[in-house]
Amino acid sequence: DAKTTQPTSMDCAEGRAANLPCNHSTISGNEYVYWYRQIHSQGPQYIIHGLKNNETNEMASLIITEDRKSSTLILPHATLRDTAVYYCIVRPPFSAGGTSYGKLTFGQGTILTVHP
Amino acid sequence: DAGITQSPRYKITETGRQVTLMCHQTWSHSYMFWYRQDLGHGLRLIYYSAAADITDKGEVPDGYVVSRSKTENFPLTLESATRSQTSVYFCASSDLLAGGKIHSGNTIYFGEGSWLTVV
Numbered sequence: 001d002a003k004t005t006q007p008t009s010m011d012c013a014e015g016r017a018a019n020l021p022c023n024h025s026t027i028s029g030n031e032y033v034y035w036y037r038q039i040h041s042q043g044p045q046y047i048i049h050g051l052k053n054n055e056t057n058e059m060a061s062l063i064i065t066e067d068r069k070s071s072t073l074i075l076p077h078a079t080l081r082d083t084a085v086y087y088c089i090v091r092p093p094f095s096a097g098g099t100s101y102g103k104l105t106f107g108q109g110t111i112l113t114v115h116p
Numbered sequence: 117d118a119g120i121t122q123s124p125r126y127k128i129t130e131t132g133r134q135v136t137l138m139c140h141q142t143w144s145h146s147y148m149f150w151y152r153q154d155l156g157h158g159l160r161l162i163y164y165s166a167a168a169d170i171t172d173k174g175e176v177p178d179g180y181v182v183s184r185s186k187t188e189n190f191p192l193t194l195e196s197a198t199r200s201q202t203s204v205y206f207c208a209s210s211d212l213l214a215g216g217k218i219h220s221g222n223t224i225y226f227g228e229g230s231w232l233t234v235v
Contacts, residue, residue, distance in 0.1 A: 034223075043206050043226035044159070104224060106158040 004088045009111040012082075018075040020110050022088030025069040030093045033064060034104065035073045037084040037112075044087065044106075047073065078114045085109040119143050122207050122227040129234055135194045137230045139207030148190040149174075149208040149224065150182065159206065165190055197234045205230045 005023040012018040024033065034049040048055055048062045050071070055062045061074040075082055087109040120141040129135050139148065150162040151174075161174030165184040179201060181193045190209075194201055210224040 041229070043208075043228045046223045046225060049223065104159070104161070108158060 003105075004090060004107050006086070006088050006107065006110045008108070009113070012075075012078045012112060012114050014080060014114055014116050015077055018073075018078040018082065018112060018114070020073040020075075020086050020088075020112065021070065022073070023070045024088070024090050027068050027090050029068075032091045032093070033062070033068075033071050034089040034091050035060070035062065036087045036089065036104075036106075037082075038087070038109070039081075039084040047086075049091075078112075080114050080116065083112060083114045085111050120207060120209055120225055120227045122205075122230045124230060125228065126231045127233070129197050129232070131197060131199060131234055133197050135197050135232065137192045137194075137205055137207075137232070139190045139192070139227060141188055141190075141207075141209040141225075143209065143211065143225075144187055145209035145211045145225075146187070147210040147224075148184065149210070150180070150190070150192045151206045151208065151226075152176065152203040153206060153229075154203050162192065162205075194232075197232075199234050201232065202234045203232060205232060 032049050032051050035047040036044040037047055038044045048057055048060050050062045050064050062071060064071045087106050089104050091104055123138045146167050149164040151159040152162055153159045160176050162176055162180050163171055163174055163182040165171045168184050168187050171182050171184055179194060181195055184190050206229050207227040208224045211222050
């Protein structure tokens with residue numbers, strides 16, 4: 001499984017954009033990049049995922065570099081409620097008879113603190 | 117998302133007791149998963165199921181048993197609880213198909229967690 005590297009912690013001012021980087025230099029061509037966040041004592045919450053193209057949804061934008069070795073999660077207007085641990089994950093593709101499809105490997109993530 | 121629920125949310129049990137954590141999802145997702153989360157280890161996959169009556173081991177299956185007689189339920193049983201099984205347990209589900217085709221990029225949705233303490 002491709003490993004990811006994220007900064008341990010980041011700060012952001014409320015109302016500003018939060019840009020969370022992730023390095024996944026060993027990613028293979030058919031592996032997706034997923035972002036989840038976990039607010040204290042809650043289950044991980046899905047944010048966004050992508051394969052090659054940049055993606056945007058109502059929560060965030062995902063920018064994946066052309067070589068796919070890194071990505072950035074952008075929260076365009078961070079609020080205090082966005083304070084959480086953010087996980088960048090590389091997910092193996094489905095393989096008939098394989099066991100790795102569900103194996104989301106969570107690293108330590110980035111603790112994002114949004115300040116007033 | 118209210119579509120996946122876990123029970124009980126909090127449980128204290130004694131060493132050696134059998135404990136079952138329940139997981140129910142209303143989306144008819146084919147895949148279901150059990151993870152545990154411990155300080156210093158992140159989330160680790162215990163077992164997963166690709167469909168009813170199909171289960172497989174994850175990273176840390178020892179001491180756990182699962183079953184999947186119905187698509188919507190995926191109970192996790194600790195047959196003889198140990199203190200090392202004190203943890204937060206998360207159930208999750210995911211659909212494999214999108215538009216009738218296998219879609220590897222489908223999202224995995226997590227429940228709110230079950231806090232288990234073994235004393």
